[in-house]
Amino acid sequence: RQALVEAGFRKVDYVAARESLTLAPWRRDRDGRVLAAVWLGTTRLIDNVEIPAVMSPP
Numbered sequence: 001r002q003a004l005v006e007a008g009f010r011k012v013d014y015v016a017a018r019e020s021l022t023l024a025p026w027r028r029d030r031d032g033r034v035l036a037a038v039w040l041g042t043t044r045l046i047d048n049v050e051i052p053a054v055m056s057p058p
Contacts, residue, residue, distance in 0.1 A: 004038055013037040013044070017051060028054040 001012045015036045017026035026032035032051040037044060 004036075009038040009040055011039040013039070020050070026051060 001015060004012050004015070015034065015038075017032055017034050018024065019026055020031045020033050031053050033048045034051060035048045037046045039045070
């Protein structure tokens with residue numbers, strides 16, 4: 001959140017990492033998404049980005 005504010009976003013409504021299929025809190029061994037809503041000036045931006053699962057070494 002702080003990094004977004006320092007980058008010039010006026011307000012951060014939410015930033016969350018969630019599992020792609022269930023929206024449960026993200027676990028590193030499952031595919032997920034970062035979901036965010038922020039304000040830039042008077043415009044509210046809503047976006048998401050994929051987080052691939054992290055495989056444990058054998």
